[in-house]
Amino acid sequence: MQRSLAAVLVADVAGYSELMGHNTEATLSALKRLRSEIFRPAVASRSGRVVKSMGDGWIVLFSAAADAATCALQIQELLATDPSHQDPRMLLRLGVHLGDVIEDEEDVFGDGVNVAARLEEFAKPGTIAISDAVFGSLDGTLRPSFDDAGERLLKNIAKPVRVWTGGSSPEASYGGTAKADRPHVVIQPVQTSDARTEVIELADALTGDVLTYLGATHWLSVTSGASHDQAYTLTSRLRASGARLRLEVRFVGPNGTELWATKIDGEMEDAFDWQDSSAETMVSHVLAATFDAERRVLDKLSLEEMSANQCELRGQLALDHLDPDAFADALTYSSAAIEKDAQSAPAYALALVSYLSAAVMGFDAVTAPHARSIPKWCAAAAPLAPDHAHLHLALGVTAYAEARDPVAMRKIIDKALRQSASDYVTLTMSGWAYVWIGDHRTAVECFSKAWTFGKQSPWALAIKGGLAFSLLQTGDDKGAISHARDGLETSADYATLHRILAAAHAHLDEDAAAQGALRAALAADPQDSIRAIRARNLFADHDSGNRYLDGLRLAGMPE
Numbered sequence: 001m002q003r004s005l006a007a008v009l010v011a012d013v014a015g016y017s018e019l020m021g022h023n024t025e026a027t028l029s030a031l032k033r034l035r036s037e038i039f040r041p042a043v044a045s046r047s048g049r050v051v052k053s054m055g056d057g058w059i060v061l062f063s064a065a066a067d068a069a070t071c072a073l074q075i076q077e078l079l080a081t082d083p084s085h086q087d088p089r090m091l092l093r094l095g096v097h098l099g100d101v102i103e104d105e106e107d108v109f110g111d112g113v114n115v116a117a118r119l120e121e122f123a124k125p126g127t128i129a130i131s132d133a134v135f136g137s138l139d140g141t142l143r144p145s146f147d148d149a150g151e152r153l154l155k156n157i158a159k160p161v162r163v164w165t166g167g168s169s170p171e172a173s174y175g176g177t178a179k180a181d182r183p184h185v186v187i188q189p190v191q192t193s194d195a196r197t198e199v200i201e202l203a204d205a206l207t208g209d210v211l212t213y214l215g216a217t218h219w220l221s222v223t224s225g226a227s228h229d230q231a232y233t234l235t236s237r238l239r240a241s242g243a244r245l246r247l248e249v250r251f252v253g254p255n256g257t258e259l260w261a262t263k264i265d266g267e268m269e270d271a272f273d274w275q276d277s278s279a280e281t282m283v284s285h286v287l288a289a290t291f292d293a294e295r296r297v298l299d300k301l302s303l304e305e306m307s308a309n310q311c312e313l314r315g316q317l318a319l320d321h322l323d324p325d326a327f328a329d330a331l332t333y334s335s336a337a338i339e340k341d342a343q344s345a346p347a348y349a350l351a352l353v354s355y356l357s358a359a360v361m362g363f364d365a366v367t368a369p370h371a372r373s374i375p376k377w378c379a380a381a382a383p384l385a386p387d388h389a390h391l392h393l394a395l396g397v398t399a400y401a402e403a404r405d406p407v408a409m410r411k412i413i414d415k416a417l418r419q420s421a422s423d424y425v426t427l428t429m430s431g432w433a434y435v436w437i438g439d440h441r442t443a444v445e446c447f448s449k450a451w452t453f454g455k456q457s458p459w460a461l462a463i464k465g466g467l468a469f470s471l472l473q474t475g476d477d478k479g480a481i482s483h484a485r486d487g488l489e490t491s492a493d494y495a496t497l498h499r500i501l502a503a504a505h506a507h508l509d510e511d512a513a514a515q516g517a518l519r520a521a522l523a524a525d526p527q528d529s530i531r532a533i534r535a536r537n538l539f540a541d542h543d544s545g546n547r548y549l550d551g552l553r554l555a556g557m558p559e
Contacts, residue, residue, distance in 0.1 A: 001102055001103065001104045002102070002103045002104075003100065003101070003102050003110075004100070004101055004103075005098070005099070005100060005101075005112075006061045006062065006063065006098075006099075006101045006112055007061070007062040007063070007064060007065040007067065007068035007069075007096060007097070007098050007112075007134065008059065008060070008061060008062075008068070008096065008097050008098075008099065008101060008112040008113050008115075008116040009043075009048065009058075009059070009060040009061075009062065009068045009071065009072055009094060009095070009096050009116065010057070010058075010059055010060075010094070010095045010096075010113070010116040010117045010119070010120040011039070011057055011058045011059075011060070011075075011092050011093070011094050011120065012054075012056060012057040012092065012093050012120055013031065013034075013056040013057065013090060013091070013092060014091045014092065014093050014125035014126075015091070015125070016031075016056040019088050019090075022088070023088065026088055027088055030088055030090050031056065031090065033225060034079070034090050036189055037189055037207075037224040037225050038075060038078045038079060038224060039058065039075060040204045040207075040208075041189065041204045041205070041207035041208030041211060041224070042071050042074045042075045042078065042208050042211075042212075043060050043071055043204070043208070044201050044202075044204035044205035044207075044208050045071075045074075045204075045205050045207075045208025045209045045211075045212055046062060046067040046068070046070060046071040046074075046208070047062065047063065047067060047205075048060045048061065048062045048067065048068065048071055049061050049062075051103060051108045052106070052107065052108055059108055059113060059116075061101065061108070064137070065096070065098045065133070065134040065137040065138070066137055066138055066139065066142065068096045068134065069096055069128075069130055069134055069138055069142060069145075070142065070422075072094045072096055072128045072130075072167065073128065073142075073145055073166070073167060073421060073422070074212060074422065075092065075094065076092065076094065076126060076127065076128060076167040077167075077215075077422070078211070078215070078224070079091070079092065079126070080126065091125035091126045092125070092126070093120050093121070093123040093124070093125055093126075093127070093129075094120060094123060094127070094128040094129070094167065095115075095116045095117060095118065095119030095120030095121070095122065095123055095128070095129050095130070096116060096119065096128065096129075096130040096131070096134050097112055097115040097116040097119055097130070097131040097133065097134060098112065098131065098133040098134050098137065099111040099112030099113075099115055099116075099133070100112055101113055114156070114157065115131060115154065115157055115161060116131075118154035118155055118156070118157055118161075119131060119154070119161075119163065121154075121155070122152065122154065122163060122165075123165065123167075124165075126167065127165055127166065127167040128146075128165065128166050128167035129149070129163055129164070129165050130146060130163070130164050130165075130166075131161055131162065131163065131164075132161070132162035132163075132164065134164075135162075135164045139442075139445045139449075140434075140439075140441075140442035140445045140446065141417060141421060141427060141430075141442075141445050141446055141449050142417075142421055144413070144414035144415070144416075144417040144418045144421070145166040145167070145417065145418050145421045146164035146165060146166035147164065147165055147166060148162075148164055149163040149164060149165045150162065150163065151163075166418070182219055182220050182221040182313070183219070183220055183221065183232065183290055183294055183313075184220075184221045184222075184223070184230060184231040184232065185214060185220050185221070185222050185223075185231065185232045185233075185234065185286065185290065186222075186223055186224070186225065186226070186227040186228075186231045186232070186233045186234070187207065187210055187211050187214065187222060187223070187224050187234050188224070188225070188227065188233065188234065188235045188236070189203070189204075189207045189224065189225075190203040190204070190206045190207045190236040190237070190238050190247070191203070191235075191236070191237045191238070192237065192238040192239070192240070193239075194238070194239070194240045196240070198268070198271070199238065199240045199245075202238065202245075202271055202275060203238045205275055206236065206238070206247070206275060206278060206279055206282075207224070207236075209275065209276075209279035209283075210234065210279055210282050210283060210286075211224060212422070212453070213279065213283045213452075213453055213456075214283055214286060214287070215422070216422050216423055216424050216453035216454065217287065217424070217453075217454070217457055218316075218390070218423055218424075218425050218426075219313055219316045219317070220290065229254065230254050231254060232251065232252065232253055232254060232259075232286075232289075232290055232293075233251070233252050234249070234250075234251050234282070234286055235249075235250050235251075235252075236248065236249045236250075236282070240268070243267055243268040243269060244265070244266075244267060244268075245265065245266040245267065245268060245271070245274065246263055246264070246265050246266075247263065247264040247265075247266075247278055248262075248263050249261060249262050249263075249264065249282055251285065251286055251289055253289075253293055259289040259290075259293065260285045260286070260289045262281075262285070264278050264281060266278070280455075280456075283456055284456040287456045287457065288456070291317060291458075294313065294317065295314075295317055298310055298313065298314045298317075303332075303333075303336055306336070306340075307340065308336075308337040308338075308340035308341030308344050308347060309337070309341075309344070311333045311334070311336045311337035311340060311347070312333065312334055312337040312344060312346050312347040312350055314329075314333045315329065315330040315331075315332070315333030315334045315337070315347075315350050315354070316330070316350060316458065317458060318330045318333065318458075319354070319458045319459065319462070320458035320460075320461070321461065321490075321491055322357070322361070322461050322462060322465070322491060322494055322496075323491065323493060323494075324358070324363045324365065324366050327354050327357060327358040327361075327363060327366045328366045330350060330351075330354040331351060331354050331355060331358075331366065331369075331370055333350075334347050334348075334350040334351035334354060335351055335370065335373065337350075338351060338377065338380075342380060343384065345381065345384040345385070345387075345388040345390075345391045346388070346390065346391075348377055348380065348381035348384065348391055348394070349381075349388065349390035349391040349393075349394045350390075351370075351373075351377055352374070352377060352378070352381070352391075352394035352395065352397075352398055353390070353394050353429065355367055355370055355374060356394070356397055356398065356401065357462075359536060360536055360537055360538070361495070361496065361536075362525065362528070362532070362536050374398070378395060378398055381394075381395060382395065387419075389415075389416040389417075389419040389420040389423065389426045390416075390420075390425055390426060390429065392412060392415060392416050392419070393412060393413070393416045393426065393429045393430065393433065394429070396408075396409060396412030396413070396416075396433070397409070397429070397432075397433055397436075397538075400412075400433070400436065400437075400538060401538055404538070404540065406437035406438065406540050409433055409436070409437050410437060410439075412433075413430045413433050413434065416429070416430060417430055422449075422453060423453075424449075424450040424451075424453040424454030424457060424459060424463065425454075425459060427446045427447070427449050427450035427453070427454075428446070428447065428450045428454065428459055428462055428463050428466060430446045431443045431444075431446035431447040431450060431463075431466045431467075431470065432466055434446060434470075435466065435469060435470055435473065435539075436537070436538040436539060436540060437540050438539070438540045438545075440470045440473035440474045441470075441474055443466065443470035443473075444467065444470045444471060444474060446466075447463055447466040447467040447470055448467065450463045450466075451463050451464070451467060460490070461487055461490050461491055461494065464483055464484075464486055464487035464490075464497075465484075465487055465494065465496050465497055465500075467483045468480045468481075468483035468484040468487060468497060468500045469496070469500055469548065471483065472500055472503055472504050472507075472547055472548055472551070473546070473547050473548060475547065477504040477505075477507045477508050478504075478508075480500055480501075480503075480504040481500075481501060481504045481505065484497040484498075484500045484501045484504070485501070488501075493524065495520075495521050495524045495525070498517050498518070498520040498521035499517070499518075499521045499533075499548075499552060499557075500548070501513070501514075501517035501520075502514050502515075502517035502518040502521060502551065502552060502555040502557070503547065503548050503549075503550070503551025503552050503554075503555060504551060505517060505555070506551045506552070506554035506555040507547065507550075507551045507554065514551075514554070514555040514556075515555060515556060517555070518552070518555045518556055518557060528557070529557065529558045529559060530549055530552060530553060530557055530558070530559045531559065533549065533552070533557075534549070
């Protein structure tokens with residue numbers, strides 16, 4: 001027998017007996033798809049281990065409670081949005097607890113399993129119930145996904161357990177309408193003919209990683225399973241010979257044209273590092289190929305020929321650089337999308353985010369033509385915001401710019417993260433909002449998670465800038481310098497990063513480096529000053545404790 005402390009996830013298909021009675025063949029087929037295309041990949045991607053399978057349920061062990069909770073959220077989000085898993089509709093109840101477990105051959109028991117099982121019974125179909133022990137281990141990006149259900153007496157559990165509930169309800173739509181009519185990418189599970197458990201788990205983990213990272217790309221609609229004529233399709237096969245690994249990958253466009261293919265070799269002794277690098281290679285090439293293909297199609301169309309959705313998507317793709325031209329393009333395309341479809345929540349979100357970002361960066365020539373539209377956009381967008389995390393955040397930050405109410409802003413961030421805890425745009429916007437209300441440590445958590453999901457996206461530079469800025473504010477000057485330099489390799493004209501370098505070097509008493517970075521920052525705007533930076537930013541803590549402004553003063557920025 002083996003005893004350990006582990007995070008336990010217990011999963012059960014709601015109403016399984018009734019589904020079987022209604023249509024046995026369809027139910028078994030749906031269960032097989034759920035298990036192979038969603039459940040196993042999500043578990044493997046988070047280094048979980050299925051220790052017991054009960055046909056319509058599973059017990060999974062994780063070494064970290066945050067991994068178990070993240071896996072549970074991902075499973076429910078995928079089930080809520082993947083149309084290939086809705087006939088018949090499979091709904092899971094998930095329970096997660098952190099406690100002692102005992103493994104004995106093919107069985108597992110202990111306090112951790114007992115409480116997790118009762119939490120699963122407590123959860124409603126399509127949702128998750130976690131214990132307070134699990135909730136306490138979550139960071140600021142995950143805590144908003146769960147509501148306090150109070151202390152509960154669970155069946156056969158001696159002491160009351162504080163329960164937190166969350167996840168997608170059956171009616172929920174992940175990210176609201178953000179992914180409607182997006183380019184569709186189908187991820188077929190990584191295939192392997194190798195019978196070894198470690199190879200099968202590696203194939204599942206690769207599938208889960210790719211689903212996770214591409215699924216966080218809000219301008220794509222990503223599903224697993226069968227493809228169709230209108231979808232991009234990623235297929236992969238993992239071959240193994242002894243300790244050698246080879247991953248064969250092929251990515252084709254909607255018309256069947258091969259866009260990318262490769263072979264990635266590795267060794268079993270380096271399986272974890274190889275998994276990470278292989279998943280990153282797959283994601284980066286899929287995004288690049290899809291980005292280029294979509295942009296080629298859209299660039300052939302005039303603004304008049306584009307649909308509202310095409311205008312908004314073209315505006316999103318413009319934000320791979322944070323310069324005046326990029327924001328001007330994003331505003332041009334998003335405002336055109338609004339004119340074509342006054343009910344387009346993504347278009348309003350893009351317009352407001354682009355306007356606010358350009359304003360904070362001091363691009364007055366970009367924002368001036370659209371200033372009068374902001375009140376009209378906000379009024380028209382308000383009824384669309386409740387089910388759209390990006391728009392909800394964009395309206396919240398717009399309101400915060402006027403009222404400067406950190407308490408209200410925090411509530412808005414919490415709701416947005418609850419809707420889209422793994423969406424890198426939501427995480428990036430939330431990170432900047434946390435920066436403005438002065439919660440810099442939670443901002444670091446948001447940007448770090450956003451970088452995991454969005455490093456290959458058009459938002460990568462905004463994420464790098466936010467991570468560098470928030471690290472500076474928490475006192476990690478060396479970390480801020482490292483990320484700022486990385487960002488400048490992509491865009492040497494991103495003045496914010498030069499200012500961050502100036503402030504961080506000044507705090508480290510590296511005067512020559514600080515003054516050099518300040519000169520680079522002032523090259524774009526020789527009249528810039530502390531007062532101008534304060535005026536265009538939304539800092540709640542600009543009068544005291546703002547290491548960014550204090551560092552700029554030390555570097556020699558005029559007051």
